[in-house]
Amino acid sequence: MPSTCLWTAPTSCATVASSTSTPTPSWSMRSACGLTIGGRWSSVTRSSATPTPCTPSPIRFGRPDVEAPIDLAITGGTVVRGDGRRALDIGVRDGVIAILAEPGRLPSARTSVDASGLLIVPGIVDSHFHCRAPDHPEREDFDSGTAAAAAGGVTTIFEMPISDPACGTPDVLADRMALARSQARVDVGFFAAPGDLDAPLLQEMAAAGAVAFKVMMHGFPPGREASFKGLAMTEDRDVYRALELVRDTGRLLAVHTEDQGLIDLFEARERAAGHGGPRAHARSRPPLAEAIAVARLGAMNEEVGARVHLVHVSSARAVEYIRWFQARGQAMTAETTPAYLFGSEVDIDTYGPFVKINPPMRTREDQTALWQALRDGAVRTIASDHAPFRAVEKEAGWSDIWEVGSGIPGVEITGRLLWDEALRGNVDLEQVVRWTSEAPASLYGVERRKGYVREGADADLVLLDPTAETVLTPELFHSRSADAIRHVLGRRCRGEIVSVWSRGERVAAGGRVLADPGRGRVVTPDDTSGASSAPLGGTR
């Protein structure tokens, strides 16, 4: 008889109709040592059509092995995953979740943490992040950016390729990875830019561990050509070629969908009319500019067949087009951000340049459409699009909105806003776990180690106190550009982050960052040989 028996939980994958209770995922199986066991995750009631859990690889439960002590035991908490919640003790060995056990059944541990009364969710996999390293350390670098991440419950970030030099060659990618290894406090994955559209170079960057490639369908902002070289593509012939080349690497192509031609037209009109206020920027980038880019991309990809992931989708109109391509079976997925889910054009009047982002904040109707798209799976991931500029830079935009950079430092507020929404009962916490951890991990092909609370995965965990409250104040934040976070200040969020764990190490607790720079690792896809392991219809 083997010393440890593992049981595999079967998975289900179906869509349920409105206002029904999702069939409870259950598991029951004869183990290798002849015992039949079973279990049940508590059921989740959803208010709208929602895909039921569909995990890409088996969930395994280990039997406690009294002979093998563990490093860390987290006991008494309730583990919340995309497919339900359950009282479980977590045993960690060598930074990995070694055992998920019924309460009280863990072997002895060197260190124990009492999580009674707490919720345990996977650390957020923030798949859209701008560290600003190496060219603007005064705004952020891997040290400060990952400190902010740890404090906010984010245990993995995926760094976008924008910075001078743009990350469009294997050499720059290697430099960027080395910098992260020396500075980062949590784990970091890297996007690459398709650069000069040279097939061997793209293959080399994929083999070196780039999690995905990134393209923007708008031009580079004035004066930032070097930072956007090889990823800002306004011409369809370049986008088409990028789709082909990235398809051949097996990686995902993340795309910023806004049409530069229309932006040029509308911006010229605003400037000609002498408009320089915050709303002028929003009017220069209407939903049409986003939707037409989705249409162009989708039409080209009908022929190419790459896996495309549309980032920071902001409008109902873009969602409509995305649904159309998805209904035709295209491998098109989408991301949105808290800026669009919690902010709207009303904030543009109040906070001006501090909420200048691309695409701009939209209407309440767009907000409602995005929440619905998340619930039914048309949009599958939420990322921060953490894009820091310092307050002194942003202030200049009050007099001339065209002169200020676009972006909000959002990594420290993403989890807090979404967990608050769940603890208020507006969405299920299970759904939030899928949108912020499980789905990005699966889509980007890192789900073997990241994004899931299951045996064999890294012990990346957030312990939340659902009965406490967090008021969003400047003292809470660690980003070097934290003084530019304005639109959520004073907000009272239900829930408090008690502690954050990265590979079994406590990296933040009680609002303090405990991890040292340089402990972070570079995250690469589970399968670096070519095709990603992420299933097209996998976990949402």
Ligand SMILES: [Zn+2]
């Ligand atoms: Zn971005």
